[in-house]
Amino acid sequence: MNSTKQIYSWLTEHDELTFVACNDFTLMEQLRSMGIKVHCVNYDINYKDREDVICADAIFDEVELKGCVVHWNCEKTFPIGQVHRGEFILRGDHKEHNGDCNPIYNHAQLMTQNGLFNLYDKYHDDTHTYIYGNNMDVDGI
Amino acid sequence: MNVLKWGNKYDSQYVNRLYTLITKNLDIPFQLTVWTDDTKGLTTEIEHRDIKELRPYDTERMFTYEKLMLINRDESEVNGWLDLDIHINANITELITRPHPNITFIWNHWNDFRDMSLRPYGKGSSCHVNSSFVFWDKGKATWLREYTEEHWEKIAWTYKSLDKYLFYQHARNNRLSFWGEGLFSNYNVDGLGGKVTLFNTSHLYNNKISVYKKHYELHETDLFLAY
Numbered sequence: 001m002n003s004t005k006q007i008y009s010w011l012t013e014h015d016e017l018t019f020v021a022c023n024d025f026t027l028m029e030q031l032r033s034m035g036i037k038v039h040c041v042n043y044d045i046n047y048k049d050r051e052d053v054i055c056a057d058a059i060f061d062e063v064e065l066k067g068c069v070v071h072w073n074c075e076k077t078f079p080i081g082q083v084h085r086g087e088f089i090l091r092g093d094h095k096e097h098n099g100d101c102n103p104i105y106n107h108a109q110l111m112t113q114n115g116l117f118n119l120y121d122k123y124h125d126d127t128h129t130y131i132y133g134n135n136m137d138v139d140g141i
Numbered sequence: 142m143n144v145l146k147w148g149n150k151y152d153s154q155y156v157n158r159l160y161t162l163i164t165k166n167l168d169i170p171f172q173l174t175v176w177t178d179d180t181k182g183l184t185t186e187i188e189h190r191d192i193k194e195l196r197p198y199d200t201e202r203m204f205t206y207e208k209l210m211l212i213n214r215d216e217s218e219v220n221g222w223l224d225l226d227i228h229i230n231a232n233i234t235e236l237i238t239r240p241h242p243n244i245t246f247i248w249n250h251w252n253d254f255r256d257m258s259l260r261p262y263g264k265g266s267s268c269h270v271n272s273s274f275v276f277w278d279k280g281k282a283t284w285l286r287e288y289t290e291e292h293w294e295k296i297a298w299t300y301k302s303l304d305k306y307l308f309y310q311h312a313r314n315n316r317l318s319f320w321g322e323g324l325f326s327n328y329n330v331d332g333l334g335g336k337v338t339l340f341n342t343s344h345l346y347n348n349k350i351s352v353y354k355k356h357y358e359l360h361e362t363d364l365f366l367a368y
Contacts, residue, residue: 023263044263045313059295060310076265078295099265101299 006123010089010132012036016067020058021076028052039066059083074110075100081114087134088116093127104129142237142276143211143222146177147192153182155225155359158368160187162229165368167237172217176207198293204302208272212244212286221276226340228328228364233336236320237276243318244282246307247271247339250322251330258308270308270317273339274325285311328364329356338364 011017016037019028028038043057056063058071059078067087071080074092076099081088092104104110107122110131119133142163146156156175163171175183176192183189195207208222219237249269252258258267288311289296300306311317326334327341340359359365 021263042263043309043313046259046262057310057313059299060292061314078298083295097264097266099261099267101265101301 005125006121007089007091007130007132010121011070014068014087018065018067018069020065020069020071020080022070022072023047024072025052037067041065075102075104077102079113081116081135085135087136088114089130089132090114090116091128091130093129095127107131142171142220143174143176144225145192145195145205145207145222146175146179146225148178151225153179154365156187157182157184158365159223159225159227159229160184161368163223163233166229166232166234168232168234169238171237176211198297200297202297203300203306205272206289206297206303206306208275208303209286209289212277212282213280216279218279219276220279220282221274222272223275224273224339226342226359227273228333228338228359228367229336230333230338231336236274236324236336241276241278241318242281243316244275244277244285245318245320246275247273247325248319248322249327250325251327265309268302268305268308270304270312271325271339271341272304272307273341274320274337284316328359328362333364 011031012034014036017031018039018041020041022028022040023042028040031038039054040052041054041056041058041063043055045055047053048055054063058065058080065084068089069080069084069086070089072091074090075094090110092110094103094105096103107129110129111117111119115135116131116133118136119131122131144156144159160173163173172188174188174190176190176195178192180189192207195210197210211222219241221237249271252269254269258269261267296306300309307317324335324337326332326338328338329340329342340357342356342358
């Protein structure tokens with residue numbers, strides 16, 4: 001894990017994380033080795049036999065999202081903040097691959113789509129846009 | 142049974158020829174309704190209705206979602222829709238008269254599932270369901286209409302085409318039924334075969350897929366006049 005990346009400091013602030021649409025199993029295992037409880041929800045049926053994956057669609061299926069929700073590919077789904085309330089780390093790109101329904105261009109887009117107006121932090125790197133915050137009411141935390 | 146025709150991709154000859162083909166290959170009485178924005182040139186045997194009746198949503202995001210709006214609309218004992226760009230090669234009576242305890246779609250047997258759909262599944266670019274020839278018995282597709290209406294905002298946001306929605310949300314959860322293997326062919330992949338041959342070119346344009354080989358439209362082949 002490249003710990004100099006800002007997102008990794010966000011991730012390690014939590015005791016429990018649920019990754020959505022992420023196939024970086026090395027990262028998730030490294031976080032587990034640090035004592036963090038990590039769940040992985042992925043609709044990709046290639047992972048249906050993996051014990052460390054809940055093979056489900058976090059947007060359409062009934063699935064519990066525990067702890068801070070880390071959506072690794074926001075460009076591929078409906079905004080998760082519209083189906084779940086809580087803390088989020090959101091990552092998306094605008095490469096517009098076939099199958100991307102929601103190219104992510106900037107922080108404001110991710111914030112607005114997901115109702116993430118209690119923002120803790122944000123940044124860009126060469127390929128992705130990242131935000132960290134929650135979509136709970138001011139007095140709902 | 143129903144067909145949809147809008148815009149200028151297909152003209153009335155597509156509808157009329159399909160009607161004639163059904164007449165020749167179906168041994169029971171049937172009513173064909175075309176849902177369209179242009180009735181010019183249609184033969185009088187074909188009922189026509191305004192396609193706007195199938196467009197409760199103001200969207201262009203999910204191609205051919207209108208098909209699902211046929212469900213629960215003045216249903217007969219057996220109901221179905223067909224795409225216009227198909228050729229009927231053999232008698233289809235058994236397909237129509239067999240029980241359809243669930244809405245029944247085409248599985249793309251002409252493509253290798255592992256290479257074409259399983260491997261890239263996570264990218265969201267796969268699709269192995271085809272909705273060119275679909276039938277259901279009265280009331281047996283209600284669940285699909287209801288699910289679609291309940292989840293419409295998410296569906297329209299996520300999927301460019303009806304077939305992709307069906308593949309990712311319903312085939313994934315084993316909710317759909319499929320015709321058997323060998324009943325349908327894709328002219329542009331495996332040529333003529335089975336009872337019905339599809340041309341299946343719309344997704345190439347909708348997904349901006351560049352193709353290395355020529356993909357034929359039905360009217361570019363001799364089959365167009367073979368009815």
